[in-house]
Amino acid sequence: MAETVTGPSHGTGLPKGFRSAEHGWPELSRIPHPPHRLPLLGDILGASRRTPLQDSLRYARQLGPIFRRRAFNREFVFVWGAGLAADMADESRFAKHVGLGIANLRPVVGDGLFTAYNHEPNWQLAHDVLAPGFSREAMAAYHPMMLAVADRLMDHWDREAAAGRTVDVPGDMTKLTLETIARTGFGHDFGSFERARPHPFVTAMIGTLTYAQRLNTVPTPFLLRRAARRNQADIAYLNHTVDDLVRARTASGPGDGDLLDRMLETAHPQTGERLSAENVRRQVITFLVAGHETTSGALSFALHYLSRHPDVAERARAEVDRVWGDTAVPGYDQVARLRYVRRVLDEALRLWPTAPAFAREAREDTVLGGVHPMRRGAWALVLTAMLHRDPEVWGADAERFDPDRFDPKAVRTRPAHTFKPFGTGARACIGRQFALHEATLVLGLLLRRYDLRADPAYRLRVAERLTLMPEGLRLRPERRAAGTPVTAPALSGAADDVPSELRCPVHRAAD
Numbered sequence: 001m002a003e004t005v006t007g008p009s010h011g012t013g014l015p016k017g018f019r020s021a022e023h024g025w026p027e028l029s030r031i032p033h034p035p036h037r038l039p040l041l042g043d044i045l046g047a048s049r050r051t052p053l054q055d056s057l058r059y060a061r062q063l064g065p066i067f068r069r070r071a072f073n074r075e076f077v078f079v080w081g082a083g084l085a086a087d088m089a090d091e092s093r094f095a096k097h098v099g100l101g102i103a104n105l106r107p108v109v110g111d112g113l114f115t116a117y118n119h120e121p122n123w124q125l126a127h128d129v130l131a132p133g134f135s136r137e138a139m140a141a142y143h144p145m146m147l148a149v150a151d152r153l154m155d156h157w158d159r160e161a162a163a164g165r166t167v168d169v170p171g172d173m174t175k176l177t178l179e180t181i182a183r184t185g186f187g188h189d190f191g192s193f194e195r196a197r198p199h200p201f202v203t204a205m206i207g208t209l210t211y212a213q214r215l216n217t218v219p220t221p222f223l224l225r226r227a228a229r230r231n232q233a234d235i236a237y238l239n240h241t242v243d244d245l246v247r248a249r250t251a252s253g254p255g256d257g258d259l260l261d262r263m264l265e266t267a268h269p270q271t272g273e274r275l276s277a278e279n280v281r282r283q284v285i286t287f288l289v290a291g292h293e294t295t296s297g298a299l300s301f302a303l304h305y306l307s308r309h310p311d312v313a314e315r316a317r318a319e320v321d322r323v324w325g326d327t328a329v330p331g332y333d334q335v336a337r338l339r340y341v342r343r344v345l346d347e348a349l350r351l352w353p354t355a356p357a358f359a360r361e362a363r364e365d366t367v368l369g370g371v372h373p374m375r376r377g378a379w380a381l382v383l384t385a386m387l388h389r390d391p392e393v394w395g396a397d398a399e400r401f402d403p404d405r406f407d408p409k410a411v412r413t414r415p416a417h418t419f420k421p422f423g424t425g426a427r428a429c430i431g432r433q434f435a436l437h438e439a440t441l442v443l444g445l446l447l448r449r450y451d452l453r454a455d456p457a458y459r460l461r462v463a464e465r466l467t468l469m470p471e472g473l474r475l476r477p478e479r480r481a482a483g484t485p486v487t488a489p490a491l492s493g494a495a496d497d498v499p500s501e502l503r504c505p506v507h508r509a510a511d
């Protein structure tokens with residue numbers, strides 16, 4: 001069994017329960033690490049606090065399909081070669097590891113779905129209660145709400161387009177995806193499109209994600225004590241917002257069978273057990289966070305590539321025009337028929353999987369790829385962003401954006417487990433279909449309505465905070481002459497049309 005560091009976090013710099021990777025790998029010395037390793041400090045020369053993922057991509061290219069990095073007293077093993085990553089996808093031998101980055105989020109979301117340890121009973125309970133919330137039937141019910149939120153984005157873009165201004169793509173995509181998960185999951189409206197600055201929920205959320213990431217790169221959290229105080233305030237704010245939201249639902253009675261209703265009303269089909277109030281709070285925060293950051297990044301990267309590849313944008317738009325025709329409001333089934341738009345999204349997620357790594361641990365003593373012995377509990381990070389660039393799978397031009405890589409024929413010729421933006425196995429993303437439906441729908445709507453003009457001087461910069469986002473990306477939308485206005489029925493509307501019970505009850509003074 002891998003050694004477990006169980007001391008309090010401020011003594012060791014590690015969260016309670018953290019297992020340092022090195023002890024589970026008896027032949028660790030055979031795994032390469034960056035040159036110029038320093039005693040005590042590790043591989044910190046040339047490493048950036050702001051871009052650990054992009055540093056890892058650089059090291060991956062230098063060091064090969066498996067490598068390790070050391071930061072102070074922590075050793076991390078990274079796996080990205082397609083053969084080794086496929087081996088780690090074997091559920092009979094490996095499982096999700098709640099590693100350092102995720103464990104750092106436990107003070108916020110505890111045993112919520114994303115952060116639960118595999119053995120915690122609340123994982124299975126919440127998974128079984130909430131999985132039907134992502135069935136085809138449930139998704140079809142979310143579709144009109146997704147359209148209504150997209151309408152609010154397009155109202156905003158129409159105004160900017162009319163004034164000849166550029167739009168803040170990641171900022172607007174974050175508003176869109178936050179409003180979408182809030183409305184579909186919890187019947188809530190944060191009023192993001194009516195605000196000049198991000199909703200304080202988003203600010204607090206980014207604060208906690210950034211703090212969790214910074215904990216990975218300091219020798220002891222003592223160095224972050226000021227940030228820790230801010231983090232406590234952020235957590236309190238997240239809790240407070242969610243408690244208000246739950247209170248409002250409890251007072252008004254069940255909604256229309258959304259995720260919150262399931263959390264509050266549904267008993268486990270076999271055991272009859274229900275989620276506790278504390279666990280509901282954790283799940284609501286989990287879904288609000290996991291349900292929007294990653295999708296917002298995926299949409300932003302896809303829009304970046306569309307703006308840089310007019311031929312791809314033309315082909316995608318021709319598909320939208322063909323499939324949707326004159327339909328003012330695309331129906332649920334018309335979204336999955338946008339096959340090429342979906343390939344654009346997949347290709348953006350290949351190059352920049354917005355959750356760029358996930359951790360796996362050995363269930364029993366095993367030998368990874370027949371070469372690297374691992375003891376039970378030993379773990380490694382699967383570096384998805386590099387797996388998706390493995391030249392043995394994706395070719396020498398793996399860096400090139402080419403949606404045709406996801407042509408069904410091309411997909412069939414690739415080995416299994418080579419495209420993993422949503423993780424793998426039992427703990428893979430529960431919101432995958434939700435994200436793909438939402439993002440494909442929104443790309444279709446935007447392609448149909450606008451030409452997207454890029455700033456020729458812009459060079460893609462990728463911001464990292466647990467998830468990835470194109471930094472500083474602005475585009476100039478121009479209304480297409482033939483662009484058909486899409487107006488969602490009933491739910492459509494600007495702020496004034498939003499029923500007051502859906503409005504955000506919580507405002508910060510600074511907001």
Ligand code: HEM
Nearest residue numbers: 113114290291294295298355358422423427429430431435
């Ligand atoms: C493009 C968008 C998305 C990407 C790239 C993404 C990626 C991922 C990945 C890689 C994991 C597995 C993490 C691990 O193994 O540690 C995961 C888990 C999860 N995702 Fe997503 N996700 C996306 C959208 C969503 C959405 C829209 C929701 C909710 C509506 C969601 C909710 C979750 C939850 C709750 C888990 C934990 C599942 C479990 O452990 O049972 N995600 N996601």
